[in-house]
Amino acid sequence: MIEVKNLTKQFGHHLAVDDISFSADKGEILGFLGPNGAGKSTTMRMITGFFPPTAGTVIIGGSDIQTDSIAARRKIGYLPENAPVYPDMTVSRYLDFCAAIRGFSGADKRQRVGETIERCFLGGVRQQSVSTLSKGYKQRVCFAQSILHDPEYLILDEPTDGLDPNQKHEVRLMIREMSASKVIIFSTHILDEVDTVCNRAIIIAGGKVVADDTPDGLRRRSAFHGSVALTLTGDAIDAAKARLEEMAGVASVSAVAHDGDRCTLRIFPDDPDVPIADRIITAVGDDDGLRIASIFVEQGRLDDVFRDITTG
Numbered sequence: 001m002i003e004v005k006n007l008t009k010q011f012g013h014h015l016a017v018d019d020i021s022f023s024a025d026k027g028e029i030l031g032f033l034g035p036n037g038a039g040k041s042t043t044m045r046m047i048t049g050f051f052p053p054t055a056g057t058v059i060i061g062g063s064d065i066q067t068d069s070i071a072a073r074r075k076i077g078y079l080p081e082n083a084p085v086y087p088d089m090t091v092s093r094y095l096d097f098c099a100a101i102r103g104f105s106g107a108d109k110r111q112r113v114g115e116t117i118e119r120c121f122l123g124g125v126r127q128q129s130v131s132t133l134s135k136g137y138k139q140r141v142c143f144a145q146s147i148l149h150d151p152e153y154l155i156l157d158e159p160t161d162g163l164d165p166n167q168k169h170e171v172r173l174m175i176r177e178m179s180a181s182k183v184i185i186f187s188t189h190i191l192d193e194v195d196t197v198c199n200r201a202i203i204i205a206g207g208k209v210v211a212d213d214t215p216d217g218l219r220r221r222s223a224f225h226g227s228v229a230l231t232l233t234g235d236a237i238d239a240a241k242a243r244l245e246e247m248a249g250v251a252s253v254s255a256v257a258h259d260g261d262r263c264t265l266r267i268f269p270d271d272p273d274v275p276i277a278d279r280i281i282t283a284v285g286d287d288d289g290l291r292i293a294s295i296f297v298e299q300g301r302l303d304d305v306f307r308d309i310t311t312g
Ligand SMILES: Nc1ncnc2c1ncn2[C@@H]1O[C@H](COP(=O)(O)OP(=O)(O)OP(=O)(O)O)[C@@H](O)[C@H]1O
Pocket: 011, 014, 016, 034, 035, 036, 037, 038, 039, 040, 041, 042, 043
């Protein structure tokens, strides 16, 4: 369990993190979202003991990051923003060095490093100097050092930043695979990533937690959640629209696009959780010459919800 209580960070007169509290348990993959400068990296730096908070506490598996720092940090794997890795070392030497710092030696160390290199697909560059690696590979090397000791708590600051789509996919898979036995917190600007990887999302804006929900729960906050986009072709669209407006369970119908004899209607239900698409198809089907070109039930888009929440 990770417990963050009333965490606050003041840089001079600037309040970067303002009284953040949350806790996360094993199996949770917690996405940290927020606009630029919201306070995500600062929060992660305090959680990992990179710098102390102005106020508040962080307890990692029972160990306080400030008063029992070494015990707390032993349990953490941390991928900082921009993947700081020693440029003059080879990949193999760097991971060897990280493993030694983590207390591994001899055959155990060799095995850890070997397995991690394999797991992070770094075999092809293991003897290459870090300074000659591409941005994506540097990111992978830094990711490798964060999981080397199989930590229970994994704090990843934009882990897929700079990776190509295949590498992004691999990292997301790895995060999901590891999640059962860990608490994983990672920040990202990619909302799709939250959907595919996380089972919980915290949105931070202006240093405060402004939403804490499942990705599905966030989507349900969209004004469009449960609405139906219906595209019709034919002459009798106005009659169909009138009929839909009278239908039980429909709150409103609006024409959102019109092109010749083709029209898209957006139908808002009274209750977004009561499906109405079947009844819409039946109601429209009564009109001669009218054809349904497409029908789509909107689940709500995370980027719309994110914008609404973070811009107030
Ligand atoms: N060491 C520092 N000294 C002074 N101000 C800082 C320091 N570190 C961060 N800040 C400020 O704190 C605020 C939060 O920064 P932080 O890096 O945590 O944001 P973020 O949410 O991670 O942003 P991004 O998505 O752009 O990475 C910003 O206004 C930033 O300028």
